Amino acid sequence: MAARPTTPASPKNVRIKPPTPGTPLFGCEHVQLLFSNSQDVMNSSIQYYKMLLRVIFDNTSLVPQTSKGPDGQIITSLTSNYLCLQCSTIVPEEERNKHGNKKSHRFYVDSRSGALFCQFCEDFVWDPTLEELRVRKIGTGSFSSRKRKHEEMFSDTVKDALKDTLKDDPRYISSNTTIASCRADGLRGIYNAGATCYQNVVLQSFLHNPLLRNFYLSDGHQSSDCQVPHCLSCAMDDMFQDFYALESTTGYTAANILSGFWISEKKAFENLVTTKEQDAHEFFQFLAEELHERNGDGKRPETGSEHSCNCIIHQTFYGKLQSQTTCQHCGGVTNAVESFLDLSLGLENLSQKRGKKAPKNGPTLTLQECLDDEYIKSDKCEYRCRNCNSSQQARRDHSIKLLPNVLSIQLKRFEFKQGSRDRAASKISTKVQFPLQLNMLPYTTRGRVSDTRESQELGRSCTYDLLSVVEHVGEIDTGHYVTYSRVGDQVR
Numbered sequence: 001m002a003a004r005p006t007t008p009a010s011p012k013n014v015r016i017k018p019p020t021p022g023t024p025l026f027g028c029e030h031v032q033l034l035f036s037n038s039q040d041v042m043n044s045s046i047q048y049y050k051m052l053l054r055v056i057f058d059n060t061s062l063v064p065q066t067s068k069g070p071d072g073q074i075i076t077s078l079t080s081n082y083l084c085l086q087c088s089t090i091v092p093e094e095e096r097n098k099h100g101n102k103k104s105h106r107f108y109v110d111s112r113s114g115a116l117f118c119q120f121c122e123d124f125v126w127d128p129t130l131e132e133l134r135v136r137k138i139g140t141g142s143f144s145s146r147k148r149k150h151e152e153m154f155s156d157t158v159k160d161a162l163k164d165t166l167k168d169d170p171r172y173i174s175s176n177t178t179i180a181s182c183r184a185d186g187l188r189g190i191y192n193a194g195a196t197c198y199q200n201v202v203l204q205s206f207l208h209n210p211l212l213r214n215f216y217l218s219d220g221h222q223s224s225d226c227q228v229p230h231c232l233s234c235a236m237d238d239m240f241q242d243f244y245a246l247e248s249t250t251g252y253t254a255a256n257i258l259s260g261f262w263i264s265e266k267k268a269f270e271n272l273v274t275t276k277e278q279d280a281h282e283f284f285q286f287l288a289e290e291l292h293e294r295n296g297d298g299k300r301p302e303t304g305s306e307h308s309c310n311c312i313i314h315q316t317f318y319g320k321l322q323s324q325t326t327c328q329h330c331g332g333v334t335n336a337v338e339s340f341l342d343l344s345l346g347l348e349n350l351s352q353k354r355g356k357k358a359p360k361n362g363p364t365l366t367l368q369e370c371l372d373d374e375y376i377k378s379d380k381c382e383y384r385c386r387n388c389n390s391s392q393q394a395r396r397d398h399s400i401k402l403l404p405n406v407l408s409i410q411l412k413r414f415e416f417k418q419g420s421r422d423r424a425a426s427k428i429s430t431k432v433q434f435p436l437q438l439n440m441l442p443y444t445t446r447g448r449v450s451d452t453r454e455s456q457e458l459g460r461s462c463t464y465d466l467l468s469v470v471e472h473v474g475e476i477d478t479g480h481y482v483t484y485s486r487v488g489d490q491v492r
Contacts, residue, residue: 025128026127026128026129027116027118027125027126027127027128027130028118028120028121028125028127030106030107030118030120030121031107031116031118031125031127034107035129045085045086046129046130046133048085048086049085049109049116049130049133050133050137050143052083052085052109052114053109053114053133053134053137054137055083056083056109056111056112056114057114057137057138057141058141062076062436064081064083064090064111064112065077065078065081065111065112065436066081066090067081067090067091067092067095068090070095073364075092075433076435076436077092078436078466078469078484079092079093079484080093080110080111080112080113081093081111082096082108082109082110082111082117083108083109083110083111084099084103084105084107084108084109085105085107085108085109085116086103086105086106086107087103087105089103089105090111091108096108096117096119097119100119106118106119106120107119110124112490114134114137114138115134116130187249187487188243188249188250188251188252189251189252190203190204190251190252190253190254191251191252191253191254193253193254193255193258195276195277195278196254196258197277197480197481197482198277198278198279198280198283198481199254199257199258199278199280199283200254200481200483201280201470201481201482201483202280202283202284202287202470203239203254203257204468204483204485205467205468205470205483205485206236206287207239207240207243207485208467208468208485208486208487209316209406209467209468211312211315211316211405211406212240212312212316213240213244215312216236216237216240216241217240217241217244217245220295220312221233221234221236221237221294221295222237223237223238226294228294230259230260230263231260231294232257232260232261232287232290232291232294233290233291233294233295234256235254235256235257235260236257236291238256239252239254239256239257260290261286277477277478277479279414280470280472280481281342281410284342284408285341285342288313288317288341291311291312291313292309292311292313292314295311295312295313296309296310296311296313296314297309297311308339315405316404316405316406317341317342317404317405317406317408318339318340318341318404319339319340319400319401319402319403319404319407320337320338320339320340320400320401320402321337321338321339321340321398321399321400321401322335322336322337322398322399322400322401322445323335323336323337323338323396323397323398324396324397324398324399325381325383325394325395325396326394326395326396326397327383327385327387327388327392327393327394328392328393328394328395329385329388329392329393330385330387330388330392332385332386332387332388334383334386337401341408342408342409342410343374343407343408343409343410344410344412345367345370345371345373345374345409345410345411345412346370346373346374346412347365347370347411347412347413347428347430347432348412348415348428349373350365350369350370350373350430351363351365351428351430354430363430363431364430364431364432364433365430365431365432365433366432366433366434367409367432367433367434367435367438368435368438370411370432371440371442371443374398374443375398375399375400375442375443376442376443378395378396378397379395379396379397379398380393380394380395380396381393381394381395381396382394399443399444399445399447399448400440400443400444400445401444401445403440403444403462406467407438407440407464411432412428413427413428413429413472414426414427414428414476415427415428425476426476427472427475427476434466434469435466436465436466437463437464437465437466438463438464438466439462439463440462440463440464441458441462441463444458444462446458447462465486466486467485467486468483468484468485468486469483469484469485470482470483471483471484
């Protein structure tokens with residue numbers, strides 16, 4: 001007798017989490033309407049939510065953090081994107097309502113946390129069914145709730161071998177490690193003591209710099225033995241201890257940092273002794289210089305010199321630039337090397353060139369274009385050639401001879417326009433897009449002469465991960481500084 005043909009297996013129907021006393025059955029009434037529409041809609045919604053969680057937690061963070069702009073341009077965002085639960089669209093926060101109104105899609109998933117956002121409620125909602133899936137995915141890497149004892153699964157020999165192989169497994173380490181609370185991660189605000197936001201953003205970027213953090217938390221500067229009055233490095237040491245040791249989440253008052261600048265007799269710090277808004281980049285330079293003098297050889301770095309020091313500031317921020325001048329008459333080459341604390345990239349010329357072809361909302365540049373303009377293109381100049389013993393036309397090329405451990409880049413957004421009486425300052429508002437990872441090899445001295453294979457190997461060692469961003473919001477005379485810093489896998 002012939003066997004009865006088997007019927008195709010039906011997809012397993014998803015069930016919502018059983019009600020718990022004191023806990024709502026759904027995240028909100030709108031989620032309830034979605035899940036109550038039909039069993040097929042519930043199945044597809046939950047299965048798609050699980051797929052989005054895999055995209056967020058199993059892949060590189062670049063995937064959920066990348067969206068397509070209104071003009072079709074690919075944009076990678078520092079802040080959270082929103083993955084639509086009802087289609088494959090990924091939108092930034094400012095495009096979320098537009099997409100929802102156009103497609104009548106009202107539910108989104110946060111690209112960093114996997115949390116559910118309801119556009120009707122205009123807030124994140126805690127749905128027991130979806131939240132259980134999210135917690136399982138974060139905790140175990142899967143959605144399965146089945147557990148078996150370790151002893152039942154493996155023999156003694158296999159268990160011993162397994163322990164050795166799992167020691168270096170990142171997932172095993174993370175699942176068997178107790179993570180400190182957020183208050184121990186330096187997540188703490190700094191009070192604005194009257195237009196001091198320009199100082200606060202720099203201090204926050206220092207606090208979340210792993211090299212500086214490790215230096216101060218390992219007694220790199222021992223404030224108990226320091227005899228310098230009003231020492232800024234002692235104040236930094238106290239601040240690191242408060243942020244990473246004290247169990248406090250309240251705001252921090254950087255009074256010691258402020259008083260260190262205000263009491264200082266250095267003329268360079270006179271501009272900071274005021275309640276008016278100042279430049280964050282200028283404060284960064286002053287603070288780095290002061291910390292160098294307190295922790296290094298005590299010598300002030302001279303502009304244009306190849307100054308070297310083994311202090312924490314030089315180990316962290318300082319690199320070396322090379323300027324190569326080639327005589328157009330005899331071909332003689334002159335090289336000059338100088339140390340740098342940060343790279344300053346001009347925007348005015350590029351903005352003017354791009355502005356002629358830009359759309360109505362203004363030109364958009366990329367960080368790579370700004371670097372190309374500074375370190376790829378050559379400049380024409382006139383200099384006195386030693387071989388010719390006379391002034392000659394020359395070509396000057398700039399490149400980075402030594403990259404620092406932490407690369408600081410400043411965009412020159414302030415320009416001075418010649419007015420009728422004096423030079424009026426204004427702010428260049430051109431948008432500049434920057435990546436989460438930056439390969440600096442094309443801008444190095446060695447990168448210009450290396451072959452393809454060597455370039456691939458060097459490229460990996462010359463790639464930077466974005467650590468902090470300091471942004472000025474507003475006009476040149478009024479505005480506010482904000483900062484974004486990487487804390488583990490999160491941006492705060």
